[in-house]
Structure formats: C-alpha cells, structure tokens
Amino acid sequence: MSDITLYDYWRSSASYRVRIALNLKEIAYRAVPVNLLTREHLSAAHLARNPQGFVPALDIDGQMMTQSLAIIDYLEETRPHVPLLPEGPLDRQKARAMAHVVAMDIHPVCNLNVAARVVELTNGGDREKADWMRHFMAKGLAALDIMAKEPGRGDFCVGDRPTIADICLIPQLYNAERWGVDLSAMPRLRAIGDRCAAIDAFQKAAPDAVHPPAAH
Numbered sequence: 532m533s534d535i536t537l538y539d540y541w542r543s544s545a546s547y548r549v550r551i552a553l554n555l556k557e558i559a560y561r562a563v564p565v566n567l568l569t570r571e572h573l574s575a576a577h578l579a580r581n582p583q584g585f586v587p588a589l590d591i592d593g594q595m596m597t598q599s600l601a602i603i604d605y606l607e608e609t610r611p612h613v614p615l616l617p618e619g620p621l622d623r624q625k626a627r628a629m630a631h632v633v634a635m636d637i638h639p640v641c642n643l644n645v646a647a648r649v650v651e652l653t654n655g656g657d658r659e660k661a662d663w664m665r666h667f668m669a670k671g672l673a674a675l676d677i678m679a680k681e682p683g684r685g686d687f688c689v690g691d692r693p694t695i696a697d698i699c700l701i702p703q704l705y706n707a708e709r710w711g712v713d714l715s716a717m718p719r720l721r722a723i724g725d726r727c728a729a730i731d732a733f734q735k736a737a738p739d740a741v742h743p744p745a746a747h
C-alpha cells in the first residue's frame with residue numbers, strides 16, 4: 532500500500548490534474564474520495580486537510596499539500612525523473628502561461644461555489660449556470676487554441692511530450708464537453724486532446740476511469 536494519499540473527487544478538474552501528474556511520473560498513490568455533492572469537502576476532517584475546503588489535497592512525504600499547481604511543482608522538484616516542464620526557459624514560460632490560462636483564469640470563475648453564488652445573486656437556475664460556464668470556458672479555450680497554434684510547438688501544447696500545459700488542458704476540455712462548449716473551431720486543442728487520450732497516464736486519471744458510471 533502506498534503511503535501517498537490523494538484526497539480527490541472524480542469530477543474535480545484540479546484533482547484530475549494531480550492524478551495525471553502522479554501517473555505520468557509513475558508515482559503510486561491511494562485515492563480517498565471527498566464527495567463535493569454531499570459537501571464532504573466542508574467537513575471538519577477535510578478542512579483540517581485544506582482550510583480552503585477544496586480538493587485536491589495530497590498527503591506526501593509527511594505533509595498535507597494543497598493547490599494542484601503547487602503540488603505539481605513539488606512533484607517536479609522532488610521527483611524529476613519524468614519532467615512535466617519543457618526544456619529551456621522560453622518553452623517553460625509558454626507551458627506555464629497555458630497552464631495558468633486554465634488554472635488561474637478559466638477554472639476559478641467556473642468553480643462550483645462561484646457558479647452557485649452567481650445563480651443565487653441573479654435568481655437564476657440551471658440555464659444561467661450553464662450559460663456562465665460555457666461563456667468563460669469558450670473564451671479561455673479559444674485563446675488557448677491560438678496559443679497552441681504557434682509554429683514549432685510539436686504534438687502537445689508545447690513540444691513533443693506532455694507538460695503542465697496538457698495536464699491543465701485535458702481536465703478543462705473534459706469540463707467543456709460536459710457543459711456543452713462548442714469546440715468545433717478549436718482543432719488544435721481537440722488534436723492535443725486525442726493525443727493525450729491515447730496515453731495510459733491520462734486514461735487512468737480520467738473521471739470515468741476513477742469513478743466508473745456504474746458506481747455513480
């Protein structure tokens with residue numbers, strides 16, 4: 532049994548990022564689900580792991596860690612055998628910039644509690660919530676598709692192997708499809724999505740792989 536524990540939720544895209552990173556680096560871990568629908572993330576037990584009440588939280592090297600990108604940075608520094616950043620400062624900057632479009636711009640405004648608050652303030656319902664999600668996801672992903680088209684980029688977001696940019700992109704694409712974002716005008720992102728989908732580490736991290744439909 533691994534002494535690394537990931538507290539996650541199958542549909543959480545921030546958790547999905549960490550699952551991909553752990554798998555790419557071939558780090559064995561035990562997953563403990565924290566159910567966002569039953570508000571388990573706001574329980575005293577989970578708040579002790581993460582005072583923000585978010586997933587993921589990773590128990591590793593005797594520490595409880597939060598914030599998916601900071602966790603991935605830590606894995607990169609302590610377990611560099613499979614690098615998740617490209618070589619060279621310019622490509623690293625590009626990969627981080629793409630990752631940040633997802634993790635710092637798209638994802639925070641589409642978080643469950645943010646969308647719920649918007650619906651509450653506007654007396655809206657499911658339609659308004661879906662409209663909000665689609666608006667911000669489509670806008671951010673359209674920009675990412677342009678960033679991914681820069682010449683000499685290779686098969687993935689930056690270069691010929693997956694990096695932090697792909698680790699952030701794939702869960703966001705999953706969310707976009709879930710909320711019905713039209714990706715037809717984003718061929719580059721869809722192609723990167725297909726390439727990642729062929730990789731074992733991505734497959735095993737996917738929401739439907741960690742929480743098969745029968746168990747929903």
Ligand SMILES: N[C@@H](CCC(=O)N[C@@H](CS)C(=O)NCC(=O)O)C(=O)O
Pocket residue numbers: 542543544545546567572584585586587597598599600634642643644645
């Ligand atoms: N910036 C954080 C975001 C974590 C986050 O927002 N997690 C979501 C699931 S993807 C969550 O726990 N949401 C609970 C809520 O909105 O109440 C990270 O990257 O770890």
